[in-house]
Amino acid sequence: MKKRISISMAFLMMATVSLSLAHARRKQAASGSDRAALTGAWRLVSLEQPAADGILHRVNCSGLLVYTSDGHMSVQVMDADPAAGASSYSRGGYEASFGTFDLDQNGHTFTFHVEGALVRTLVGQDLLRAYELNGRQLTVKSTNPGEHWRVVWERD
Incomplete structure (x- = not known):
């Protein structure tokens, strides 16, 4: 059970980081490019x-x-x-x-x-x-x- 929770948490953190990076790239392209x-x-x-x-x-x-x-x-x-x-x-x-x-x-x-x-x-x-x-x-x-x-x- 603990292993499933930690895998889920790791997946959630990776998804959050990916979304944040994508948002930052879009913002940079819109403002400074x-x-x-x-x-x-x-x-x-x-x-x-x-x-x-x-x-x-x-x-x-x-x-x-x-x-x-x-x-x-x-x-x-x-x-x-x-x-x-x-x-x-x-x-x-x-x-x-x-x-x-x-x-x-x-x-x-x-x-x-x-x-x-x-x-x-x-x-x-x-x-x-x-x-x-x-x-x-x-x-x-x-x-x-x-x-x-x-x-x-x-x-x-």
């Missing part, structure tokens, strides 16, 4: 890129950025100007790509591993990006010193 904060859909607020004069100008465009909790992402951006040309990320004023991402929360960067893209030269590339989370807004910039663009996304 940039991955959790990034997860979901983001609406494009602004895209700035250098014009011929080298100065950043706002592009009239719309877009959607999606991060999933299992590390996938996709981005689509459409320039409102039907005569928009091509760039290293777009064709005919449209940008679309998808893949996976790795997050460096301490460095405030992520690496976008491009698996598919409208611009096929991007496929297979690892694009390092700097990010900043500020409330409902996410700002993303290239870490490449030769690229001088900035994108602001927002969640409703």
